[in-house]
Amino acid sequence: MEYFSVCFNGVCIIVQCVMQLAFVGRLTGKRQTGWHFVVYAFLLVFAGAICERLSWGEVPAVCVQVLVLYGMNRLALKNRRFVSWSATVLAVYISQLSFGMLNSAEAVWFPGLAGKWLLYPFLLLATAAAFVVCACCYAAAFRVLSLEADRQTPYMELLLFPELFFLVTELYIMYTSYRAPVPFRANAGEQAILFSLQALGLGALFCTLYAYRFICRGFLAQARLVSLTEAAKAQKVYVAESKLRYEQTKAFRHDIKNHLSVLSGLLDDGKTEEGRAYLKKLEAVSDSLSIPCRTGNPVVDILLGEKLGLAEAGGIKTEVSLLLPTPCGIDEFDLCVIFANALDNALEACQLLQEARRLRILGSRQGDFLMLEFENICLPGPLPPMGTGLSNIKAVAEKYHGTILTEKTGPCFRLNVLLDLSCP
Numbered sequence: 001m002e003y004f005s006v007c008f009n010g011v012c013i014i015v016q017c018v019m020q021l022a023f024v025g026r027l028t029g030k031r032q033t034g035w036h037f038v039v040y041a042f043l044l045v046f047a048g049a050i051c052e053r054l055s056w057g058e059v060p061a062v063c064v065q066v067l068v069l070y071g072m073n074r075l076a077l078k079n080r081r082f083v084s085w086s087a088t089v090l091a092v093y094i095s096q097l098s099f100g101m102l103n104s105a106e107a108v109w110f111p112g113l114a115g116k117w118l119l120y121p122f123l124l125l126a127t128a129a130a131f132v133v134c135a136c137c138y139a140a141a142f143r144v145l146s147l148e149a150d151r152q153t154p155y156m157e158l159l160l161f162p163e164l165f166f167l168v169t170e171l172y173i174m175y176t177s178y179r180a181p182v183p184f185r186a187n188a189g190e191q192a193i194l195f196s197l198q199a200l201g202l203g204a205l206f207c208t209l210y211a212y213r214f215i216c217r218g219f220l221a222q223a224r225l226v227s228l229t230e231a232a233k234a235q236k237v238y239v240a241e242s243k244l245r246y247e248q249t250k251a252f253r254h255d256i257k258n259h260l261s262v263l264s265g266l267l268d269d270g271k272t273e274e275g276r277a278y279l280k281k282l283e284a285v286s287d288s289l290s291i292p293c294r295t296g297n298p299v300v301d302i303l304l305g306e307k308l309g310l311a312e313a314g315g316i317k318t319e320v321s322l323l324l325p326t327p328c329g330i331d332e333f334d335l336c337v338i339f340a341n342a343l344d345n346a347l348e349a350c351q352l353l354q355e356a357r358r359l360r361i362l363g364s365r366q367g368d369f370l371m372l373e374f375e376n377i378c379l380p381g382p383l384p385p386m387g388t389g390l391s392n393i394k395a396v397a398e399k400y401h402g403t404i405l406t407e408k409t410g411p412c413f414r415l416n417v418l419l420d421l422s423c424p
Contacts, residue, residue: 008123013048015131017041020069020095023138024087027145030077039076043068059175066092066167082156089163090141093205096170098134101198102126103174137202144209159212166205173197220391295363296324299332300339304361307343311359316350322363322372329421330370334396338372341389342415346376349413353377356411368422369402374415383408393417 017040025032047068051061066088073084173194293304304320311318328335343361350357362373383406386394393415394404402418 008127010045012127013044014041016095017044019131019134019138020091021072023091023094023141024069024073024079025077026142027087027090028073028077028079028083029146030079032077036072036076040068040072043071057175059171062092062096062171062174082160086156086160086163089160089167090145091138093163093167093170094137094141095134096167096174097198097202097205098137099130100170100174101133101195101202102130140206141209144206144213158215159208162208163205166201166208169201170198293320293322295322296326297328297332297335300324300335303336303339304343307339307347310347311350314347314351314357316347316357316359319358319360322361323365324363325365325370325421328370330400330419334399337396338393338417341393342372342374342417345387345389345415346374346413349376349378352379365421368420370419370421372417372419374417376413377411378408378413380411383413390415 018037021032021037021040025036044065047064048061051057051064069091070084070088073079073088074081077084079087293301293308295301295304304322308318308320324330324335343359346359350359356377358377360373360375362371362375364371386406390404390406397404397417397419401420404418405416407414407416
């Protein structure tokens with residue numbers, strides 16, 4: 001029996017390590033290596049041996065397991081603090097709950113099998129059933145929740161505290177209900193109640209995960225709505241400015257013959273200096289009506305004029321090679337969302353640098369597709385998580401059956417936007 005217990009516990013620890021670490025890795029979108037599993041299994045066995053030697057009991061051993069798995073999340077998988085805590089607590093709680101539900105059945109049936117050979121196959125069968133339940137719960141959690149950096153992590157605190165409540169409740173049930181052997185069938189009713197409580201706890205967990213997912217969607221939708229509202233306001237300003245500039249240009253062209261007549265009269269009268277002064281005034285008016293970049297779309301021209309002016313004021317070198325097809329097929333509002341968010345992000349990234357500030361905008365039509373590229377210099381480091389601006393650009397791209405691609409090569413960040421011009 002002693003040999004069987006040692007081998008049985010060793011296999012259970014290995015299977016539990018693989019399942020828990022694989023679960024948190026997939027849940028957080030991080031890849032694991034074989035060394036991660038080896039280190040986690042070693043630490044778990046080592047911590048378990050210490051707890052057994054100090055006679056701490058099962059509840060402190062579970063708490064130590066939580067700390068070890070949290071350390072693997074933070075140090076090995078490089079997850080953020082709240083993400084690590086949430087993934088750890090969820091993995092340990094599901095594991096403990098799965099075995100806790102089987103403990104209720106074992107407490108009723110196994111005491112009657114003490115000393116009999118049937119105890120071993122029933123123990124193996126019950127443990128396998130617990131692992132199957134655990135695996136099914138992990139699979140269900142994957143379908144509901146994702147803790148990848150760019151998705152549902154901004155509101156992790158809303159999920160962590162309910163998870164802690166569920167785990168503490170399960171530990172309390174373990175501490176109060178399974179400390180002493182239960183006589184055969186003597187407490188069948190009590191064990192049935194415990195089984196029901198743990199099954200309800202499992203249901204409550206998934207209800208909480210579903211609620212958390214919809215809360216995150218609501219928050220993200222609200223943030224996107226606020227961003228789109230601001231973009232709509234900005235577009236109205238660009239459209240109004242474009243119309244005003246158009247009217248001013250129209251008026252200037254209407255009066256250009258009168259201006260030329262006045263200039264000709266001054267020159268005919270020999271008033272050269274007055275003619276030069278008048279010509280400078282005409283040049284100033286003409287410069288004020290000129291647009292630094294002409295793309296074929298007046299709204300985008302006005303927007304680029306404003307953003308390029310900000311870039312010039314910030315000492316950012318700019319390069320623009322962009323020609324939008326006419327008719328473009330893309331709504332002006334959607335173009336404003338793309339260019340305003342992309343350029344705001346690029347200018348913000350460039351302003352964090354002291355030198356070598358550079359921004360490049362490229363665009364060309366390839367068949368029925370419009371390819372836009374925004375490139376800027378930024379601080380070194382990994383790609384940041386997708387914020388509201390990139391989310392808005394992605395939403396516009398998907399509206400036109402397109403997509404976006406972000407990549408970073410050294411200090412150079414590049415955003416590519418693909419739009420289908422043939423979309424109705």
